[in-house]
Amino acid sequence: MKTINRLPITDGYKMPAEYEEHSCSLFLWPERRDIWRNGARPVQSAITKLITTVSKYEKVIVGVTSSQFMNAKKSLPENVQLFEVSYDDIWIRDTGPTFIKNGNNICGVDWTFNAWGGIAEGSYFPWNLDELLPQKVLEWFSADRYKSSLVVEGGAFHVDGEGTFIAIKECILNANRNPNLTLAKAEKVFSDYLGITKFIWLNKGLHLEENNGHIDNMCSFLKPGEVVMAWTNNKNDPQYEISKDAYEILSNATDSKGRKLVVHKLILPQALYITEDESSGIEYSQFAIPRLKGDRLPASYINFYFVNGGVIIPKFGCEEDKIAYQQFIKFFPSREIVQIDSREFLIGGGGIHCLVQQVPK
Amino acid sequence: MKTINRLPITDGYKMPAEYEEHSCSLFLWPERRDIWRNGARPVQSAITKLITTVSKYEKVIVGVTSSQFMNAKKSLPENVQLFEVSYDDIWIRDTGPTFIKNGNNICGVDWTFNAWGGIAEGSYFPWNLDELLPQKVLEWFSADRYKSSLVVEGGAFHVDGEGTFIAIKECILNANRNPNLTLAKAEKVFSDYLGITKFIWLNKGLHLEENNGHIDNMCSFLKPGEVVMAWTNNKNDPQYEISKDAYEILSNATDSKGRKLVVHKLILPQALYITEDESSGIEYSQFAIPRLKGDRLPASYINFYFVNGGVIIPKFGCEEDKIAYQQFIKFFPSREIVQIDSREFLIGGGGIHCLVQQVPK
Numbered sequence: 001m002k003t004i005n006r007l008p009i010t011d012g013y014k015m016p017a018e019y020e021e022h023s024c025s026l027f028l029w030p031e032r033r034d035i036w037r038n039g040a041r042p043v044q045s046a047i048t049k050l051i052t053t054v055s056k057y058e059k060v061i062v063g064v065t066s067s068q069f070m071n072a073k074k075s076l077p078e079n080v081q082l083f084e085v086s087y088d089d090i091w092i093r094d095t096g097p098t099f100i101k102n103g104n105n106i107c108g109v110d111w112t113f114n115a116w117g118g119i120a121e122g123s124y125f126p127w128n129l130d131e132l133l134p135q136k137v138l139e140w141f142s143a144d145r146y147k148s149s150l151v152v153e154g155g156a157f158h159v160d161g162e163g164t165f166i167a168i169k170e171c172i173l174n175a176n177r178n179p180n181l182t183l184a185k186a187e188k189v190f191s192d193y194l195g196i197t198k199f200i201w202l203n204k205g206l207h208l209e210e211n212n213g214h215i216d217n218m219c220s221f222l223k224p225g226e227v228v229m230a231w232t233n234n235k236n237d238p239q240y241e242i243s244k245d246a247y248e249i250l251s252n253a254t255d256s257k258g259r260k261l262v263v264h265k266l267i268l269p270q271a272l273y274i275t276e277d278e279s280s281g282i283e284y285s286q287f288a289i290p291r292l293k294g295d296r297l298p299a300s301y302i303n304f305y306f307v308n309g310g311v312i313i314p315k316f317g318c319e320e321d322k323i324a325y326q327q328f329i330k331f332f333p334s335r336e337i338v339q340i341d342s343r344e345f346l347i348g349g350g351g352i353h354c355l356v357q358q359v360p361k
Numbered sequence: 362m363k364t365i366n367r368l369p370i371t372d373g374y375k376m377p378a379e380y381e382e383h384s385c386s387l388f389l390w391p392e393r394r395d396i397w398r399n400g401a402r403p404v405q406s407a408i409t410k411l412i413t414t415v416s417k418y419e420k421v422i423v424g425v426t427s428s429q430f431m432n433a434k435k436s437l438p439e440n441v442q443l444f445e446v447s448y449d450d451i452w453i454r455d456t457g458p459t460f461i462k463n464g465n466n467i468c469g470v471d472w473t474f475n476a477w478g479g480i481a482e483g484s485y486f487p488w489n490l491d492e493l494l495p496q497k498v499l500e501w502f503s504a505d506r507y508k509s510s511l512v513v514e515g516g517a518f519h520v521d522g523e524g525t526f527i528a529i530k531e532c533i534l535n536a537n538r539n540p541n542l543t544l545a546k547a548e549k550v551f552s553d554y555l556g557i558t559k560f561i562w563l564n565k566g567l568h569l570e571e572n573n574g575h576i577d578n579m580c581s582f583l584k585p586g587e588v589v590m591a592w593t594n595n596k597n598d599p600q601y602e603i604s605k606d607a608y609e610i611l612s613n614a615t616d617s618k619g620r621k622l623v624v625h626k627l628i629l630p631q632a633l634y635i636t637e638d639e640s641s642g643i644e645y646s647q648f649a650i651p652r653l654k655g656d657r658l659p660a661s662y663i664n665f666y667f668v669n670g671g672v673i674i675p676k677f678g679c680e681e682d683k684i685a686y687q688q689f690i691k692f693f694p695s696r697e698i699v700q701i702d703s704r705e706f707l708i709g710g711g712g713i714h715c716l717v718q719q720v721p722k
Contacts, residue, residue: 002439066447069493078363082500085445086427132430139443 001139007192013100014195017161021361024059028090029072037281046344057307088130094153096357097134110134117176124288151177155214163197163256168213198256207239209298217300231265269320272297303351314342362500368553374461375556378522382722385420389451390433398642407705418668455514457718458495471495478537485649512538516575524558524617529574559617568600570659578661592626633658664712675703
């Protein structure tokens with residue numbers, strides 16, 4: 001791995017869409033007791049199911065700390081490859097590199113990470129191990145690195161692989177990330193690093209989501225020219241106005257090829273909250289924000305993940321699960337749809353899509 | 362990586378000789394302050410020179426802990442690949458897997474390690490991280506693993522790649538490693554795990570060497586049918602009787618092909634001792650044996666390393682360095698000979714060969 005002091009665009013690199021073929025998927029193994037309940041055993045069990053499922057579709061590589069190596073090895077299926085690495089928590093979507101591609105060459109963008117908002121507004125402190133994660137992952141792949149000083153997480157943007165980008169202003173332009181950033185400057189960075197030619201900006205993210213608006217809870221591409229977004233018909237839910245505004249923007253948007261977007265509405269689960277039992281299983285520490293009884297969980301079926309030949313979607317244990325499943329069956333007639341219990345992930349602040357980083361073929 | 366519950370020999374695996382082609386060389390990055398003087402900075406500088414040299418001949422992969430990642434990345438050349446890993450110290454020859462081969466398939470033998478003699482007689486405690494190193498390395502290579510319960514280190518044996526094995530009884534049969542082992546049982550293990558058909562046993566190792574007799578300080582194959590051994594003409598040196606005994610055994614030995622061995626004598630450096638300045642740079646701790654002023658250093662030119670197209674040999678800063686270099690030039694007319702300062706390594710208890718593990722092509 002070497003750090004290249006040019007812009008990826010000058011070297012012909014672009015970010016492929018998640019629905020393009022992967023060479024593998026990357027995860028990290030959970031262990032923090034001040035974020036994950038009951039010594040992280042329930043979330044270890046949940047992520048084992050998720051990883052096992054993904055490993056049926058493509059190669060999976062899982063980073064694990066030294067102290068958890070044997071536990072992860074025993075828990076995970078034999079075809080999953082482990083590597084030792086240190087990290088502050090497991091959200092490799094946000095803390096890992098973003099892989100970009102030029103022909104058969106793969107490189108990585110190493111964004112700047114501040115734990116979703118820095119010391120004052122972020123989710124944990126410190127994040128020094130997360131900061132090194134992209135370099136370590138790129139070393140593992142012998143892939144070169146482009147460094148960006150933009151504070152942004154991988155879950156904050158989606159691309160269609162043809163030059164179109166969707167993100168949420170509330171997150172990218174937040175003063176807790178990039179205090180003096182303008183929209184024009186942000187667009188210049190994403191053009192230079194991801195090969196973007198057309199930007200679509202939503203205003204606000206999922207209601208009460210702690211990341212200040214990650215697109216991967218609000219809207220995703222199904223394929224070029226077609227998006228799906230989180231929707232509620234409940235006008236009393238604060239989410240209603242947010243979704244309505246997003247729908248209007250998306251319905252009037254065109255993509256990099258000049259296509260008017262087809263916009264699908266995906267059901268949101270009913271409001272879900274952390275229980276007393278769940279909250280009491282989490283150790284108190286000064287290093288992570290508390291996760292309290294009654295906190296709303298950031299549940300969204302938009303937080304799904306493409307694998308080669310399939311789509312992995314969340315299940316939250318509520319009645320909307322079945323409706324969402326049926327919607328996905330219609331969205332993707334040629335992909336297998338697998339629904340995975342995701343409540344444990346929500347307690348730690350994210351979902352399936354936040355837990356994984358794809359490496360393009 | 363999966364653990365295979367058969368014997369390597371039944372699957373057709375054998376250990377290639379070190380002089381056969383490598384796909385890469387593995388090192389670990391030093392940092393312990395209770396083994397390496399002056400916060401490990403001098404040995405980091407020394408190993409950087411060694412690694413840089415090896416990397417001119419073949420790919421080099423270096424394991425480094427999380428806290429030293431940036432320091433190693435800055436110190437080492439760009440073509441060296443890093444991976445994060447935890448370990449108790451850097452002797453990957455002894456703590457890493459032994460790679461075995463069947464056609465194009467590579468697997469690893471994971472021996473049992475007890476820090477060269479266990480709690481009472483070993484060099485440091487604990488060694489729990491070293492114990493996991495073979496598994497982690499084999500995960501990195503996606504190579505399968507054969508586990509052996511024999512307590513032995515990679516530096517304790519040499520093979521000629523054609524079925525012949527040389528080791529020292531004092532080490533392999535030591536009660537601090539394998540209390541109830543017989544020679545016959547030991548030979549069965551090495552036959553089963555390395556594909557050995559002929560054993561040559563020396564009695565004792567280098568004088569005062571803390572490993573109880575590692576062959577890689579006493580004797581090495583130059584090629585099939587030809588060995589080189591550490592020799593002194595000084596009859597007052599306790600090493601004299603040890604070398605004389607070894608020479609007699611080797612001169613009367615035949616190898617797996619029935620060849621009588623050609624035995625070369627390689628000069629030993631004069632007796633070298635830890636200085637007060639060196640010893641005082643090492644932090645005191647209860648976890649590692651002390652390295653005191655006046656302790657004899659385990660210096661031997663036998664502790665060289667084959668790379669693709671070259672041989673890396675030690676330099677100790679004494680007058681024998683030049684003589685040894687000239688001897689190697691004659692041993693290997695078709696390989697480049699590079700001499701590397703090795704005194705810093707000796708202070709920590711080993712040499713070039715102890716610091717590296719080859720992965721066969």
